[in-house]
Amino acid sequence: MRVLVAGAGIGGLCLAHGLLRAGVDVRVLEREDDPHSRYQGFRIVLNGPGLTALRACLPERLHPLLAAVTGPMAGERRVVDAQLREVRRLGAVDEGTATDRHVLRRLLLAGLGDRVEFGKAVVGYTERADGTVEARFGDGGSAIGDLLVGADGVGSAVRRQLLPEAEVVTVPGNSVLGRTPLTERFAALVPGFGTVVAGAGVSMLLGRMEFRRPPRLAAEELAPDIRLPDTASYLRWVVMLPGLAPAEPKDWAGIRGDLLALLDGWHPDLVDLVRGADVVNSSALTVRYAKPVPHWGGTRRVTLLGDAIHPMPPSGGQGANTALRDAELLSRSLAAVQRGEAELPAAVEEYERRMLDHGFAAVAESLERLPDFTPAR
Ligand SMILES: Cc1cc2nc3c(=O)[nH]c(=O)nc-3n(C[C@H](O)[C@H](O)[C@H](O)COP(=O)(O)OP(=O)(O)OC[C@H]3O[C@@H](n4cnc5c(N)ncnc54)[C@H](O)[C@@H]3O)c2cc1C
Structure with missing residues (x-):
């Protein structure tokens, strides 16, 4: 099984580690030209299920380094x-x-080598008659896999095609x-x-x-x-x-x-x-957040994780934690497929239903906490 991941952010990279651990072939396609090409060094608080998910995916030899570069x-x-x-x-x-975020992302790139390709903006995809999916890049190239995961953040091109009606609101x-x-x-x-x-x-x-x-x-x-x-x-x-x-x-x-x-x-x-x-x-x-979307019904060769489906205000400190949780859940579901214990469509649908539940619960909680962050007028 080959999985294509659009986006080498926190969620996409964590997923790549989880899949490699499970012996799944993975290729990560990142729009940026290199890991340093834009502002991204803000503090992220990791906790609860997010931190547990990160540890479950990250190779054990990197755990002491992860602990050292936190505070x-x-x-x-x-x-x-x-x-x-x-x-x-x-x-x-x-x-x-x-x-x-920048330090964590660099840590997450460790050991992935040329499985992560920079300068590859995913602009769309085609679901093919043979059950595979083709991701198209802005540079005219493309890649074929059994599943495309849109981990391409709040402006997700994959979400725009899969769920054109999904609404992202600017606060x-x-x-x-x-x-x-x-x-x-x-x-x-x-x-x-x-x-x-x-x-x-x-x-x-x-x-x-x-x-x-x-x-x-x-x-x-x-x-x-x-x-x-x-x-x-x-x-x-x-x-x-x-x-x-x-x-x-x-x-x-x-x-x-x-x-x-x-x-x-x-x-x-x-x-x-x-x-x-x-x-x-x-x-x-x-500050942006997504309005809840129901499961799209039926399963496709395309799915979403993290900010690509449920962006939320930073007020809850949950966006990255939830993306990590999605990544671990999806990698666990796909590991079962790799072992021959589950079928791909059913495994993806089960992931999606659970991800939508915990993802939009986190959006709602973050919105509730937003007023704590704004001054009284
Ligand atoms: C100020 C601030 C503070 C925050 N604090 C916290 C916190 O304390 N705790 C917490 O849990 N969360 C926090 N968050 C939220 C957290 O940063 C995000 O939720 C998290 O980064 C989402 O991870 P992701 O992998 O889904 O998306 P991202 O990390 O945004 O990664 C998406 C990746 O996809 C790439 N990409 C975009 N489009 C394409 C394309 N078309 N093709 C290929 N690649 C593409 C992008 O370049 C990027 O590398 C904070 C956010 C902000 C702004």
Whole structure:
């Protein structure tokens, strides 16, 4: 059995590892030209079934490296005002482990070699009379497999063809996502799990991405055949501004200028945090989510996972966790097919029904938590 995966993101790569473990032939087709070609280094909190799924798919020899390039996600949640005076405490939590998307993606690429092909944008597919599927690329090429998995993120080309009526909604409002190197001064802003700065009409969410070990050095020591990026610990911050139209596309200098004007009079540590942001990994943030879709009935040689089918606001911290859960579930279903214990169409349909259930439950939960992230007007 050969599986084609559109998209070498968190979910697609996790699936590829799960399939290789099960002895299934897999080819991952990624639109980007290389693993570094766009902004993508934000903090991701992994927990519960998502983390378990990742560990189940990732080769065991990489588990110590995964642990080394994560950071703690526990402690008190505080709300402060724009002068950093504590307003209230929200209680302590322990929510799993933090990692950086770019670092995690590089870790997930380890051991996949030329099974991952960059510069291959999947633009559509054809289900063939012999029961196979042909994925077509933007460069005119194509590939044939027994199953095509659209793991191609929120703008999924595979979803657009399979479910043209599926709706993805953009949440009104402007958000900005930034990250600033973690110095002692900025670390003091987040003594526990996280800090919410509640300003007048603007909130700022602060959280640490503090790697247990610097990723590049950890890889050199624990898995010398793997190169991880030289990413230093950082403080990630999100500024939410409700009720405005989505921002005009602007470069970072423009966005930062607008933000600094809004933060006029705020505590100098917060102003300097924005001033000192890493230009490459800070940007405007568009928040989108999918409306629930029922199972499409019947089984096809094409399926979906992760943000390609159930994108959700980052407020629930569940998008990547759910993509990982999908990936592990699908790889387990396909492993049974590979062993001759199940038929492909039935295995895919069972996966889809379970994935739709837990995926859209996570979307609903993330939407419920969205107001916690937006300031009172
Ligand atoms: C600021 C922020 C914070 C977040 N925090 C968390 C968190 O704490 N916890 C959590 O669980 N989730 C979090 N998320 C959500 C999480 O990042 C996503 O849900 C997750 O990355 C989805 O994984 P995916 O593999 O489905 O899609 P992606 O990771 O988006 O990967 C899709 C891949 O497909 C490629 N692609 C796109 N189109 C094509 C095409 N036509 N052909 C081939 N390849 C294509 C893309 O280049 C990309 O590599 C956060 C998101 C944001 C924006």
